[in-house]
Amino acid sequence: MRKHLVLFVLAAGLATLPAAAAESSLTGTWALEISFAAGGSRGQTCALQQSGVDLSGSCVGDDGSTLDFKGQVEGSTASWKSESEWSGNPITMAFKATLTTPEELNGTFELLPMGMKGTFSGRRDPGGQAGYDAALTRSKTAGATSFPAAPPAPVAQAAAPFASAAVQAKVDALLARMTVEEKVGQLVQLPGFSGARPEATLRKGGAGSVLWLNDTKEFNRLQRVAVEESRLHIPLLFALDVIHGYRTIFPMPLAMAASWDPALVERAQTIAAREARAAGIHWTFAPMLDIARDARWGRIVEGAGEDPFLGQAMAAAQVRGFQGTALGAADRVAACAKHFAAYGAAEGGRDYDSVNVPESQLRNVYLPPFHAAARAGVATFMSAYMDLNDVPAAANRFLLRDVLRKEWGFQGFVVSDAMAPASLITQGFARHGRDAAYRSLAAGLNMDMASGTFSRHVAGLVQEGKLTMAQLDEAVRPILAVKFALGLFDQPYTDESRMASVLNDPAHRQEARLAAQRTMVLLRNEKGTLPLRKDLENVAVIGPLADSREDTEGSWILAPHPHDAVTVLEGIKAKLGAGARVSYAKGPEIRRDIPSPFDRDPKPAQTPAEAEQAFQQALATARAADTIVMVLGERQDMAGEAASRASLDLPGRQQELIEAVVALGKPVVLVLLNGRPLSINWAAEHVSAILEAWEPGSEGGHAVADVLFGDVNPGGKLPVSVPRAGGHAPYYYAHNLTQAPETAPGFTSRYWDGRSTPLYPFGFGLSYTSFAFSNLKLERPEIEVGETVGVTVDVTNTGEREGDEVVQLYVHQRAGSASRPARELKGFERIHLAPGEKRTVRFSLGPDERRYWSSAEGQWVLDAERFDIWVGGDSRATLHTVLTVNP
Numbered sequence: 001m002r003k004h005l006v007l008f009v010l011a012a013g014l015a016t017l018p019a020a021a022a023e024s025s026l027t028g029t030w031a032l033e034i035s036f037a038a039g040g041s042r043g044q045t046c047a048l049q050q051s052g053v054d055l056s057g058s059c060v061g062d063d064g065s066t067l068d069f070k071g072q073v074e075g076s077t078a079s080w081k082s083e084s085e086w087s088g089n090p091i092t093m094a095f096k097a098t099l100t101t102p103e104e105l106n107g108t109f110e111l112l113p114m115g116m117k118g119t120f121s122g123r124r125d126p127g128g129q130a131g132y133d134a135a136l137t138r139s140k141t142a143g144a145t146s147f148p149a150a151p152p153a154p155v156a157q158a159a160a161p162f163a164s165a166a167v168q169a170k171v172d173a174l175l176a177r178m179t180v181e182e183k184v185g186q187l188v189q190l191p192g193f194s195g196a197r198p199e200a201t202l203r204k205g206g207a208g209s210v211l212w213l214n215d216t217k218e219f220n221r222l223q224r225v226a227v228e229e230s231r232l233h234i235p236l237l238f239a240l241d242v243i244h245g246y247r248t249i250f251p252m253p254l255a256m257a258a259s260w261d262p263a264l265v266e267r268a269q270t271i272a273a274r275e276a277r278a279a280g281i282h283w284t285f286a287p288m289l290d291i292a293r294d295a296r297w298g299r300i301v302e303g304a305g306e307d308p309f310l311g312q313a314m315a316a317a318q319v320r321g322f323q324g325t326a327l328g329a330a331d332r333v334a335a336c337a338k339h340f341a342a343y344g345a346a347e348g349g350r351d352y353d354s355v356n357v358p359e360s361q362l363r364n365v366y367l368p369p370f371h372a373a374a375r376a377g378v379a380t381f382m383s384a385y386m387d388l389n390d391v392p393a394a395a396n397r398f399l400l401r402d403v404l405r406k407e408w409g410f411q412g413f414v415v416s417d418a419m420a421p422a423s424l425i426t427q428g429f430a431r432h433g434r435d436a437a438y439r440s441l442a443a444g445l446n447m448d449m450a451s452g453t454f455s456r457h458v459a460g461l462v463q464e465g466k467l468t469m470a471q472l473d474e475a476v477r478p479i480l481a482v483k484f485a486l487g488l489f490d491q492p493y494t495d496e497s498r499m500a501s502v503l504n505d506p507a508h509r510q511e512a513r514l515a516a517q518r519t520m521v522l523l524r525n526e527k528g529t530l531p532l533r534k535d536l537e538n539v540a541v542i543g544p545l546a547d548s549r550e551d552t553e554g555s556w557i558l559a560p561h562p563h564d565a566v567t568v569l570e571g572i573k574a575k576l577g578a579g580a581r582v583s584y585a586k587g588p589e590i591r592r593d594i595p596s597p598f599d600r601d602p603k604p605a606q607t608p609a610e611a612e613q614a615f616q617q618a619l620a621t622a623r624a625a626d627t628i629v630m631v632l633g634e635r636q637d638m639a640g641e642a643a644s645r646a647s648l649d650l651p652g653r654q655q656e657l658i659e660a661v662v663a664l665g666k667p668v669v670l671v672l673l674n675g676r677p678l679s680i681n682w683a684a685e686h687v688s689a690i691l692e693a694w695e696p697g698s699e700g701g702h703a704v705a706d707v708l709f710g711d712v713n714p715g716g717k718l719p720v721s722v723p724r725a726g727g728h729a730p731y732y733y734a735h736n737l738t739q740a741p742e743t744a745p746g747f748t749s750r751y752w753d754g755r756s757t758p759l760y761p762f763g764f765g766l767s768y769t770s771f772a773f774s775n776l777k778l779e780r781p782e783i784e785v786g787e788t789v790g791v792t793v794d795v796t797n798t799g800e801r802e803g804d805e806v807v808q809l810y811v812h813q814r815a816g817s818a819s820r821p822a823r824e825l826k827g828f829e830r831i832h833l834a835p836g837e838k839r840t841v842r843f844s845l846g847p848d849e850r851r852y853w854s855s856a857e858g859q860w861v862l863d864a865e866r867f868d869i870w871v872g873g874d875s876r877a878t879l880h881t882v883l884t885v886n887p
């Protein structure tokens with residue numbers, strides 16, 4: 001078994017001396033059998049030495065490693081703690097045991113902070129014969145194939161400077177001087193709506209943070225009040241949603257995930273952080289890490305899509321980008337992993353609706369990106385709005401304490417989503433505001449975003465003893481620690497003179513263009529329609545999104561700035577130059593049927609007559625051109641928060657328009673601008689080239705033109721499956737195989753009114769060149785359950801252009817303690833190959849990739865089973881081999 005499990009096992013051999021056996025001594029050699037709570041057992045040989053009430057010992061495991069311990073026997077029980085390390089992280093092992101006879105002992109153990117538990121028993125073994133190997137042999141003989149696995153590693157100390165001893169000492173000193181009211185103030189985040197006058201509150205130390213304000217001068221003015229006019233001079237933390245750029249806008253996060261390029265994602269968020277910090281923002285409410293398998297849910301655009309493995313890579317990259325290697329780095333901001341957790345599984349894809357997911361799905365699918373962010377050192381978390389399995393996330397003790405703090409060892413702080421503490425009443429959970437404040441704070445929430453519930457009730461709860469001072473201190477402590485780690489006590493103000501040069505740094509726009517290029521996914525390209533020739537003379541660019549700066553940028557742009565994104569029309573014009581005729585028609589406008597609460601468009605909707613006129617004009621424009629580029633999809637307010645849909649069709653009259661334009665018989669290219677997968681079934685059969693450009697940001701139009709005209713060879717891949725209809729949602733590739741798999745004869749369709757396969761599969765994307773995969777090899781065909789194996793594959797560029805391929809590794813476990821998905825992504829790498837070039841790509845498949853939470857075992861397990869392995873360019877990869885994992 002892997003080393004940390006061995007360490008754990010080794011450390012578990014301790015005992016106590018009950019009064020009844022007081023004369024007995026534990027001194028001697030013992031064979032111990034360790035039983036994990038979830039089943040399965042291990043053994044090892046331990047030499048123990050008892051002297052009075054002191055106990056010491058050392059155990060030897062199968063890999064020859066040893067672990068020493070010391071303990072104490074007190075009366076009839078002995079409590080035991082042993083400090084060790086696990087993958088570089090400190091862990092504490094706590095034991096209790098009873099000597100039942102002078103020859104036998106048994107007890108319980110717990111591994112902290114993970115909370116992994118079990119029991120052990122031992123017998124004297126004078127010859128030292130029954131060691132680890134014998135125990136393992138016993139397991140093998142008994143036919144065990146499912147083994148308890150160590151949980152994913154917790155947060156390493158080095159990743160969390162806000163938890164360092166130096167910072168904690170400062171926090172302690174400050175806390176000792178704070179009144180209850182000042183402590184409560186730190187838990188309060190004030191809405192910075194324009195016109196708000198929070199000065200009196202700040203002077204009293206009544207707020208720890210302000211959000212939704214975005215004015216550098218005002219930041220400095222308010223900070224001066226907090227720092228210079230309050231008793232304890234505690235600086236404010238200014239927070240804003242900087243989701244995909246501040247001044248320079250990058251593609252939306254779903255698009256960034258389509259790059260399959262974590263280094264690019266990290267660079268983009270580094271730039272976002274640099275600009276935001278220059279403007280005075282300390283803390284961004286990003287990244288959003290909600291796995292989304294339901295394209296109807298509007299917020300799918302804010303995350304990395306449907307897959308937890310890709311999601312983890314994107315989570316860690318974004319945290320590194322925002323925060324740097326450790327919180328407090330210059331030009332960086334604190335990040336916030338949101339919305340904890342499983343918000344993306346909203347019933348019916350309706351935003352804010354309840355979520356019901358079993359623990360196995362939670363741990364295998366929805367939590368891993370959050371855990372990756374915690375391990376990357378994210379300073380804060382945001383609890384989600386909805387209730388998870390009937391308990392609202394803002395007061396969900398299981399999420400906020402058991403998982404986040406105890407298992408993962410997270411030491412930053414948790415902010416609620418906006419108004420969420422107050423919503424506990426609406427959600428039928430809390431009786432009133434006081435109850436809401438008590439239950440959310442007691443459950444582990446630190447900061448109340450804008451609802452005023454904490455500011456109204458927490459001090460009273462402490463005064464009447466319902467909340468203890470220790471609970472209050474526990475809530476305040478990490479907020480102060482993050483402020484210290486960010487350096488705000490030393491430098492609370494923002495240098496207003498620096499901002500313009502940072503925000504207008506041309507290197508930022510260049511990176512935004514590169515990012516947009518790398519996020520584009522070529523969905524269809526019949527008969528080499530693309531790339532288009534650069535000597536085209538007469539092109540029509542048509543569609544409601546073709547010249548829309550706002551929709552090119554995408555949603556969540558809170559920084560006040562001129563919307564100056566390059567549109568697709570502008571990008572094409574710039575590419576073709578003055579010699580070409582580039583005509584444009586918008587066609588009928590598209591609008592939400594029910595306006596958005598965040599609506600920015602004050603114009604009245606088109607009348608049907610105006611829409612018809614626009615339709616005819618678009619058709620006439622297309623008719624007069626030789627080549628037509630249609631830019632269709634969704635407006636930015638059709639995806640995002642409060643932007644769910646029942647249908648995944650092209651909204652408005654866009655479908656009708658594209659059918660009419662294609663009927664003209666001219667070359668047509670469809671460029672999609674959208675934040676969610678769209679069921680473009682008709683276009684997928686009738687339009688010869690389709691480019692998924694997402695919401696591509698400031699440089700989007702240039703990037704689209706770069707791809708359309710072949711200056712860039714597209715290499716993005718879908719981070720979500722594209723379903724054929726809204727009725728197919730939720731849809732994802734990593735589903736379990738069931739009694740009648742789709743592939744079984746006679747069961748080719750699950751619906752009688754259409755195919756149930758995706759229109760485009762997860763991981764899919766074309767290129768202007770082609771790639772071949774060959775020589776898939778396992779470095780060893782058989783391994784033991786705790787071992788790692790290398791998987792190699794040769795990838796060759798078989799076409800005539802240089803290009804990128806995203807090499808993807810998928811795994812399927814054939815049997816186990818619980819059913820496993822048909823396929824799961826377990827490795828990927830985006831590579832660049834010249835024509836004819838061949839490269840060997842290597843992946844590593846170890847316990848981290850094979851471990852899963854088993855519903856049957858109620859535990860993390862590793863199974864000794866056979867595994868199908870495929871490598872290829874999307875989730876339908878066919879190059880296959882089989883790995884055998886032995887007990």
Ligand code: BGC
Pocket residue numbers: 241285338417418641
């Ligand atoms: C959203 C969060 C966001 C917060 C602050 C909420 O409505 O759900 O994602 O960070 O507002 O703007």
